[in-house]
Amino acid sequence: MDRDTDEKQSLKRDIDQKVFVNRNVTLENIKCYGFDMDYTLAIYKSPEYESLGFELMRDRMVSVGYPHEMLRYTYDPSFPTRGLVIDTTYGNLLKVDTNGNILLCSHGFKFLKGEDIHKYYPKKFIQRDDTDRFYILNTLFNLSETYLYTCLVDFFTRCTRYTKCVKTFHYYGDLFMSFRSMFHDVRDAMDFIHNSGTLKEQTIKNLEKYVIKDPKIPLLLTQIKEVAKVFLATNSDYNYTEVSCLTCPGSSKKSWRSYFDLINVDTRKPLFFAEGTVLRQVDTDTGKLRIGTYTGGLQHGTVYSGGSSDIVCDLLDVKGKDILYVGDHIFGDILKSKKRQGWKTFLVVPELAKELQLWEEKKNIFEEMKRLDVFLAEYYKNLDSGNQDCPDINAIQTRIKVLTYRMDMSYGQMGSLLRSGSRQTLFASQLVRYADLYSSTCVNLLHYPFNYLFMAPPVLVRPFPSHVHENKIRESLHRCMYEGFVAAMMCLCTKMIFCLLHMNCYEM
Numbered sequence: 001m002d003r004d005t006d007e008k009q010s011l012k013r014d015i016d017q018k019v020f021v022n023r024n025v026t027l028e029n030i031k032c033y034g035f036d037m038d039y040t041l042a043i044y045k046s047p048e049y050e051s052l053g054f055e056l057m058r059d060r061m062v063s064v065g066y067p068h069e070m071l072r073y074t075y076d077p078s079f080p081t082r083g084l085v086i087d088t089t090y091g092n093l094l095k096v097d098t099n100g101n102i103l104l105c106s107h108g109f110k111f112l113k114g115e116d117i118h119k120y121y122p123k124k125f126i127q128r129d130d131t132d133r134f135y136i137l138n139t140l141f142n143l144s145e146t147y148l149y150t151c152l153v154d155f156f157t158r159c160t161r162y163t164k165c166v167k168t169f170h171y172y173g174d175l176f177m178s179f180r181s182m183f184h185d186v187r188d189a190m191d192f193i194h195n196s197g198t199l200k201e202q203t204i205k206n207l208e209k210y211v212i213k214d215p216k217i218p219l220l221l222t223q224i225k226e227v228a229k230v231f232l233a234t235n236s237d238y239n240y241t242e243v244s245c246l247t248c249p250g251s252s253k254k255s256w257r258s259y260f261d262l263i264n265v266d267t268r269k270p271l272f273f274a275e276g277t278v279l280r281q282v283d284t285d286t287g288k289l290r291i292g293t294y295t296g297g298l299q300h301g302t303v304y305s306g307g308s309s310d311i312v313c314d315l316l317d318v319k320g321k322d323i324l325y326v327g328d329h330i331f332g333d334i335l336k337s338k339k340r341q342g343w344k345t346f347l348v349v350p351e352l353a354k355e356l357q358l359w360e361e362k363k364n365i366f367e368e369m370k371r372l373d374v375f376l377a378e379y380y381k382n383l384d385s386g387n388q389d390c391p392d393i394n395a396i397q398t399r400i401k402v403l404t405y406r407m408d409m410s411y412g413q414m415g416s417l418l419r420s421g422s423r424q425t426l427f428a429s430q431l432v433r434y435a436d437l438y439s440s441t442c443v444n445l446l447h448y449p450f451n452y453l454f455m456a457p458p459v460l461v462r463p464f465p466s467h468v469h470e471n472k473i474r475e476s477l478h479r480c481m482y483e484g485f486v487a488a489m490m491c492l493c494t495k496m497i498f499c500l501l502h503m504n505c506y507e508m
Helices: 002-011 048-063 068-072 114-120 142-158 179-195 198-205 216-225 238-246 309-316 330-341 352-361 363-380 394-411 426-434 442-447 470-480 485-489 494-504
Strands: 032-035 084-087 092-096 102-107 134-137 162-164 168-171 175-178 229-233 262-265 303-305 323-327 344-348 437-439
Touching (some): 048 179, 048 198, 229 309, 238 262, 262 309, 309 330, 330 344, 344 442, 352 363, 363 394
Parallel strands (some): 032 323
Antiparallel strands (some): 084 134, 168 175
């Protein structure tokens, strides 16, 4: 018996090496692997890279007329997280669930509570489809943008030179600055540092400081190419792509281009997954584009600019269902490639490394929250609609709130990327909906054979009674604790447990 247990343990992967499953993917059927570059193959150091982006945007804002006092702000990585929403009308930063219910709200660096939130949002709810007002900050590049906007709101709220109105700040009675105009100025600053090449130039000047050299990246690409085709699709230009790929250890021994069957730069995703742009060849000696539209077949070693996902399929002679695309951008990479092309998707979520670490360190808090959940079930187990007396659960509710706050603060000021208390965040719901697989790094594919079946069990359609099968729930949760990261994170909600067991239970 002990021998069987030891053998099973030896087959289990460390939790930081795992690839998590939302929908079945059979690697044996994957004929082509596609990769994004930024934050996927080119792995940036955090928070150094986000701090660089923040400083460049902040300096740009000052150069176009914003107060020089803004230069006093420096990037604080403990504040922003992905998946937050900017309310451009009131200047608030919101953390919401999948339906738009508000989980957290801050105005600048001041967190609003209770009545203060109700003044802005009487129902503690936002219409997420009002994209003119609400802007979702889903990308890793958005982290520095999130923090800069928060700094602006903080400055204009606290500065005595400005008189606060409901939606605008009036300056000396003549000039006014709205939260919406601040937002657009931050967006313009973000576009400027990317489109002008400023961010890339500063990155190239100090690659050691901003880019991680991972020797496993060339190994991963080499092993994949033995069993399938490999392509690169990045929005970056050729010159930056070459410098970034040359940072990979081992690329000095062979051309970095040899790791790929097809290389597409300047793809302009998400447009790449729709009508795309003109496909042109790149002169690799000069980095400039050759004249004319390329209409021929695949030429190995050639670098292409633009194009579309349909052109990729034609050049590589594969169908959408045969492709597994790996990227970090939940909208530009994952959602569009799945909805428009039917590609299998692998989302890179670097923050998972920290979330997994905190789960290991704070699992005693999760255990207590789980016990409190069981106590609540016991209180109500024998009650029905005929009961008039309400159990006194104030003490349990208070304790749950305390534990939830302690857990959330372990992640940072905005809490976990995936949850707030027992509730899924907007980012978590998008991850579940659009990513077939996800992990903290694409390198974790090395820990699985290329004929592996990533399998998720079927989802129960009908509601599951919260007390009848309580023991089964606890037993199932115990079995999955180390096999299902997100399931353990959300153990307070029975319905959510089954949703997340669907993602992870069958993955070893």
